Amino acid sequence: xxxxxxxxxxxxxxxxxxxxxxxxxxxxxxxxxxxxxxxxxxxxxxxxxxxxxxxxxxxxxxxxxxxxxxxxxxxxxxxxxxxxxxxxxxxxxxxxxxxxxxxxxxxxxxxxxxxxxxxxxxxxxxxxxxxxxxxxxxxxxxxxxxxxxxxxxxxxxxxxxxxxxxxxxxxxxxxxxxxx
Amino acid sequence: xxxxxxxxxxxxxxxxxxxxxxxxxxxxxxxxxxxxxxxxxxxxxxxxxxxxxxxxxxxxxxxxxxxxxxxxxxxxxxxxxxxxxxxxxxxxxxxxxxxxxxxxxxxxxxxxxxxxxxxxxxxxxxxxxxxxxxxxxxxxxxxxxxxxxxxxxxxxxxxxxxxxxxxxxxxxxxxxxxxxxxxxxxxxxxxxxxxxxxxxxxxxxxxxxxxxxxxxxxxxxxxxxxxxxxxxxxxxxxxxxxxxxxxxxxxxxxxxxxxxxxxxxxxxxxxxxxxxxxxxxxxxxxxxxxxxxxxxxxxxxxxxxxxxxxxxxxxxxxxxxxxxxxxxxxxxxxxxxxxxxxxxxxxxxxxxxxxxxxxxx
Amino acid sequence: xxxxxxxxxxxxxxxxxxxxxxxxxxxxxxxxxxxxxxxxxxxxxxxxxxxxxxxxxxxxxxxxxxxxxxxxxxxxxxxxxxxxxxxxxxxxxxxxxxxxxxxxxxxxxxxxxxxxxxxxxxxxxxxxxxxxxxxxxxxxxxxxxxxxxxxxxxxxxxxxxxxxxxxxxxxxxxxxxxxxxxxxxxxxxxxxxxxxxxxxxxxxxxxxxxxxxxxxxxxxxxxxxxxxxxxxxxxxxxxxxxxxxxxxxxxxx
Numbered sequence: 062x063x064x065x066x067x068x069x070x071x072x073x074x075x076x077x078x079x080x081x082x083x084x085x086x087x088x089x090x091x092x093x094x095x096x097x098x099x100x101x102x103x104x105x106x107x108x109x110x111x112x113x114x115x116x117x118x119x120x121x122x123x124x125x126x127x128x129x130x131x132x133x134x135x136x137x138x139x140x141x142x143x144x145x146x147x148x149x150x151x152x153x154x155x156x157x158x159x160x161x162x163x164x165x166x167x168x169x170x171x172x173x174x175x176x177x178x179x180x181x182x183x184x185x186x187x188x189x190x191x192x193x194x195x196x197x198x199x200x201x202x203x204x205x206x207x208x209x210x211x212x213x214x215x216x217x218x219x220x221x222x223x224x225x226x227x228x229x230x231x232x233x234x235x236x237x238x239x240x241x
Numbered sequence: 242x243x244x245x246x247x248x249x250x251x252x253x254x255x256x257x258x259x260x261x262x263x264x265x266x267x268x269x270x271x272x273x274x275x276x277x278x279x280x281x282x283x284x285x286x287x288x289x290x291x292x293x294x295x296x297x298x299x300x301x302x303x304x305x306x307x308x309x310x311x312x313x314x315x316x317x318x319x320x321x322x323x324x325x326x327x328x329x330x331x332x333x334x335x336x337x338x339x340x341x342x343x344x345x346x347x348x349x350x351x352x353x354x355x356x357x358x359x360x361x362x363x364x365x366x367x368x369x370x371x372x373x374x375x376x377x378x379x380x381x382x383x384x385x386x387x388x389x390x391x392x393x394x395x396x397x398x399x400x401x402x403x404x405x406x407x408x409x410x411x412x413x414x415x416x417x418x419x420x421x422x423x424x425x426x427x428x429x430x431x432x433x434x435x436x437x438x439x440x441x442x443x444x445x446x447x448x449x450x451x452x453x454x455x456x457x458x459x460x461x462x463x464x465x466x467x468x469x470x471x472x473x474x475x476x477x478x479x480x481x482x483x484x485x486x487x488x489x490x491x492x493x494x495x496x497x498x499x500x501x502x503x504x505x506x507x508x509x510x511x512x513x514x515x516x517x518x519x520x521x522x523x524x525x526x527x528x529x530x531x532x533x534x535x536x537x538x539x540x541x542x543x544x545x546x547x548x549x550x551x552x553x554x555x556x557x558x559x560x561x562x563x564x565x566x567x568x569x570x571x572x573x574x575x576x577x578x579x580x581x582x583x584x585x586x587x588x589x590x591x592x593x594x595x596x597x598x599x600x601x602x
Numbered sequence: 603x604x605x606x607x608x609x610x611x612x613x614x615x616x617x618x619x620x621x622x623x624x625x626x627x628x629x630x631x632x633x634x635x636x637x638x639x640x641x642x643x644x645x646x647x648x649x650x651x652x653x654x655x656x657x658x659x660x661x662x663x664x665x666x667x668x669x670x671x672x673x674x675x676x677x678x679x680x681x682x683x684x685x686x687x688x689x690x691x692x693x694x695x696x697x698x699x700x701x702x703x704x705x706x707x708x709x710x711x712x713x714x715x716x717x718x719x720x721x722x723x724x725x726x727x728x729x730x731x732x733x734x735x736x737x738x739x740x741x742x743x744x745x746x747x748x749x750x751x752x753x754x755x756x757x758x759x760x761x762x763x764x765x766x767x768x769x770x771x772x773x774x775x776x777x778x779x780x781x782x783x784x785x786x787x788x789x790x791x792x793x794x795x796x797x798x799x800x801x802x803x804x805x806x807x808x809x810x811x812x813x814x815x816x817x818x819x820x821x822x823x824x825x826x827x828x829x830x831x832x833x834x835x836x837x838x839x840x841x842x843x844x845x846x847x848x849x850x851x852x853x854x855x
Binding site: 081084085088093094095096097098120121122123124125126127215 | 246248416419420421422423506509510511512513514515516585587588589590
């Protein structure tokens with residue numbers, strides 16, 4: 062098993078944290094993991110992306126040019142990374158704000174309305190957890206939910222642990238956004 | 242406490258590793274991309290647990306001189322910075338080399354020259370391995386390629402620097418500093434007691450204690466014949482290190498026709514490039530120097546035997562390639578592929594460079 | 603009476619402090635350094651802290667201080683003594699740490715280290731020899747060189763428009779919350795030397811009691827650099843230096 066994933070969007074959307082929870086969940090499931098962010102003065106508003114690799118074996122490069130799954134949360138990110146989805150791979154994008162789609166028939170393109178789902182939860186900060194739920198559902202490798210919960214626990218500072226049930230619900234809602 | 246498996250950034254891992262090693266003091270000044278070292282230490286408050294001193298200095302210059310002071314007293318002390326800050330520290334590093342002091346310095350390299358960029362780079366290879374400051378000296382230079390090695394090299398760096406009484410440097414880059422990986426943290430080791438320090442470091446300025454003769458830590462000697470002696474002593478020490486301490490890693494070199502040589506995180510990218518190339522039927526091996534000084538000359542020389550060519554991949558304009566060419570006396574073609582300015586080459590890019598610069602030539 | 607009949611224990615009126623080594627000092631005859639060294643050696647021995655005292659010597663004439671006073675010494679890079687002392691003091695809390703610095707070390711190249719160590723209130727003693735000139739390198743302008751004073755780099759006298767004002771580093775240090783004791787003394791007469799000794803003792807006591815940073819400035823002569831006889835240098839110092847750098851306590855807490 063190896064999943065090579067990039068999550069890209071605006072700084073402030075919780076892209077890095079989402080990647081961290083994914084990586085920690087993988088670690089809790091005994092996988093090798095790397096989490097490689099684009100870093101710099103782009104914490105609010107600029108573009109941010111994170112490459113997460115989950116694998117049974119030792120991981121070579123933390124930096125990639127082709128991905129099994131691309132998660133694009135704004136148009137720039139989609140434009141930048143949609144051509145780098147491996148043939149047979151998956152592109153997940155948020156329908157709010159993304160209107161131009163790539164013309165590729167060799168990959169699976171999954172639209173999700175994560176923004177709308179977040180409004181339904183009534184907690185705007187849960188946005189990235191909704192997206193994470195959709196990503197977890199789209200992955201070939203099925204991460205057991207108990208390990209995702211452990212990943213949440215490890216990633217969030219203790220003062221935010223009371224938010225874990227809310228995050229868990231948001232992930233569940235995200236899972237259900239995928240067409241069955 | 243026992244070993245712990247964690248997910249953390251290279252920079253954070255260094256902080257944990259220092260505390261667990263029994264490091265006595267850290268002195269630093271913030272600079273991207275390594276500020277997490279100081280931030281993590283401040284948040285862990287080791288002075289409450291192990292008694293380790295952590296201090297944000299007023300400058301890199303002050304920080305390295307605090308390290309000089311702490312090292313003079315036999316304590317295990319360290320600092321960290323990134324390229325422009327490391328340039329500022331060169332004064333203190335040269336003094337420590339001259340005064341034969343053990344200490345650990347972490348450089349999480351960013352692009353230069355000047356203020357450059359905060360993105361990753363390996364452009365300080367020359368500075369780290371050829372001296373850096375003034376005078377004839379070397380540092381022991383370790384190049385980590387993973388977060389785990391960031392942890393492991395804290396202990397290794399301290400151990401080697403105390404063994405040879407010479408400063409050691411961990412030469413990392415923004416990739417390994419900023420990325421998170423699974424890491425096994427070693428168990429806590431108690432800090433050495435004052436008595437143990439006095440025994441291990443009879444030269445240290447811990448106070449005359451017990452009416453022994455006074456100790457003086459200095460790099461100054463105005464009598465030329467004595468200064469030459471001091472220099473000879475340093476050189477003997479360097480020869481011993483060159484003999485005993487070269488370290489490197491080889492992957493798939495046995496059947497390889499071509500060799501990729503890279504250090505630090507770029508070796509990881511080359512490992513992926515190797516996988517891609519092998520899928521295409523190109524027999525490629527990877528050799529990764531772990532100690533950049535002492536450079537693993539023997540390893541590179543043997544690794545090059547029977548190969549058709551070497552591609553040296555670095556995040557600079559061609560620095561380690563000089564040591565490779567010297568090591569093999571240009572017996573086979575050696576070419577360089579580098580990206581500058583903070584751009585990280587992709588694995589495919591490396592394969593293309595190998596094909597263009599070596600295979601098709 | 604022969605000389606050997608005179609040299610007897612019961613006739614002894616003065617002796618060199620035991621911590622001063624039996625070596626020739628490299629200082630010029632008439633230089634203030636020798637007196638200050640002697641006073642430090644006396645204070646350290648009298649306070650019974652020889653075994654736990656660590657000195658940090660500067661770059662400048664006192665670079666070889668470690669050859670003269672029998673305690674552990676660290677020779678620092680130019681201006682960095684307060685940073686070096688900071689680490690020693692923090693890592694060995696039971697030890698007593700002092701820096702010994704000239705005007706270039708303290709107030710030019712090491713201004714940042716000086717001010718920040720004092721501002722942090724490091725429990726150290728800073729001994730500051732202010733002779734308004736760079737002695738070691740051959741008499742160039744110091745940050746404390748007086749306006750109009752001739753040096754090899756101000757051959758026509760220091761000019762404010764060209765070289766700026768003499769820097770009153772000690773006055774600055776007295777304003778910082780981290781300092782507990784800041785004083786300016788001299789050693790040109792036995793009385794002045796006695797006062798300096800008392801000041802040093804107080805400063806070392808502060809360090810032991812962890813009260814913060816103590817600064818003892820000693821307005822000093824450099825007869826070679828000033829190109830004067832030792833006696834003339836003392837007179838010149840009294841007439842010119844004390845006006846700009848008046849003696850006395852600037853801060854006592």
